[in-house]
Amino acid sequence: MTVPKSILMPLSSSGQEKERMLGALSVAAYFSAHLEVLHATLNPRRFIPDEVVARRMPQSLLQELEALASKYSVTESSELQQLFQSLCDQNHAPLTEQLIHDAPTACWQEIVGLRSELVGERGKVHDLIIVPQPKSGTPTSTFEAAIMRSGKPVLLMPRTLTTFCADRVLIAWNGSTESARAVASALPVLKAAKQIVVGCSNRSSAREPGIDKLIQYLARHGVEAIGKHFDSHRLAAGESLLQLSDSIGSDLIVMGAYTHRRVHEQIFGGVTRHMVGHATIPIWMMH
Missing domain, CATH: 3.40.50.620 (HUPs)
Incomplete structure (x- = not known):
């Protein structure tokens, strides 16, 4: 029943990134809360069965795949993070972990792991989880993990909605x-x-x-x-x-x-x- 002061939003490069960031910042401003944007990336090794890695795939090829994936991930993350920082500046939401009373704040978390698992776990230590409406129109694993595992309320946001109002x-x-x-x-x-x-x-x-x-x-x-x-x-x-x-x-x-x-x-x-x-x-x- 307390006012949400810690908000989690998972972010992927699935389109409407700017709109989704603005929408989340609007929610943070509404509650004068701290917004944590979680950008999760996966190691390509996760998609390759262990027996293939152990017996068939040359280590040189595996290392090359990991290097390419890492390079792409770093570039994508850097671009998204720069955009988020710009939007935070425009919306007067300082990028900081420090508590500022009666004002929104934000931070960017770059983590390697499966997004749905991370949201289910990290959501437990937040007051509210913002999840975008899926493009497919069907519940995603991230949405279901947030709903079923976090124990916290989930705010399902239309992907292009940039302002939050609850009059x-x-x-x-x-x-x-x-x-x-x-x-x-x-x-x-x-x-x-x-x-x-x-x-x-x-x-x-x-x-x-x-x-x-x-x-x-x-x-x-x-x-x-x-x-x-x-x-x-x-x-x-x-x-x-x-x-x-x-x-x-x-x-x-x-x-x-x-x-x-x-x-x-x-x-x-x-x-x-x-x-x-x-x-x-x-x-x-x-x-």
């Missing part, structure tokens, strides 16, 4: 444990919002605790909210939720992630997968 917030409520965790973690955002709508599908309206109890809980935290039920009988719940979000002009959606069993999500889709593929605004998620 109008939609809470997607179905009475699940995951939804409850998402709401609790988002309380600092909810307290600062100008309008909050709690949305619940007709399919979930009978589940307890219902909308009224959530609204009462929020009121005890000084947060005023109104409830809206939406019909998801004709459309998928995710599609209906996005329609409600559009109709009220929300800037942010707060919701639980993977509230059904993973097998059910993979076979039948699910709200989480739909939001990852189709949302056009940031989604605050927690498992």
